Amino acid sequence: MRPDLVIFDCDGVLVDSEPVTNRAISENLAGYGLHLTVEECMAQFVGGTLSGVRDKARRMGADLPEDWVAEIHEATYAALRRGVSLIAGVRDLIDALEAAGVAYCVASNGSREKMRITLGQTGLWDRFEAAMFSARELGVAKPEPGLFLAAAKVHGVDPAACVVIEDSASGAKAAARAGMRCIGYVPEGAGVALRGQGAEVVTRMQEVAALLGVDG
Structure with missing residues (x-):
């Protein structure tokens, strides 16, 4: 769905x-x-x-x-x-979400300043600046669900209609506590810890569009 x-x-x-x-x-x-x-x-x-x-x-x-x-x-x-790179396939996934009219945001335990550094140098800052949720600002961090629930509330979306994309067991646990589906991105390894928190594990970001139903 x-x-x-x-x-x-x-x-x-x-x-x-x-x-x-x-x-x-x-x-x-x-x-x-x-x-x-x-x-x-x-x-x-x-x-x-x-x-x-x-x-x-x-x-x-x-x-x-x-x-x-x-x-x-x-x-x-x-x-x-000094430099970071985009995860391969992320820009195409965001383009697919926009084409399908699906809202998206970022929710991180990191600060807005840190996201400005990383997203700013990869060309994604403008796409996320107005849809950004930081644990440093909200005072609640993963694995607590509050960060994700705040994002759903601001967007006026029921938690059950949200999907979280995470790379850590802590984030997957927060998604489960929020009542949200979680896709675990694990480019290396088996993803056992994320699966243990109920995440659907993928090894390539290019797989995610199909799971979200926005692959055309």
Whole structure:
């Protein structure tokens, strides 16, 4: 069934920013005694907030200062400004949604500033600026459902008529709690964690249009 609203996550769904962000986190944490590869950081931290990263890293043995979140914001934003790319197939999917008259928006645990950096350099800022929901602004983050429910409310759409596109189990859990269908984008791996939260898993963004009924 064609949805009335498609809610995109940002990092890892619209833009390929997770490796860049987690490389910056890996390098930073090494300075505080916690040595994790980029892949280990992604496994531990993707889908969470930076305050959540701080708390988990401390439990893992990192001696982080009180102002660490501000520090890592600066480090990750600097890394992102050096360049990120669009997820392959995303622009075509957005074009298909527009052609079909299906509303779309972005809902992220990241800040609007971060989305301005990533979406701005990939040409998507103008398409999402008026339809953007940030956990930093709303005060509720995934896996809580409030971010997605706020998007549905603003668009005047029943949650059951929404589809969320996510790359993390945290986001898929938020979608399930909101009563929304979730498509999990997992370009690598089996997507076990997302399937465990009820997501339909795809490995290519080009598969999503057919699942949404907007493939012409």
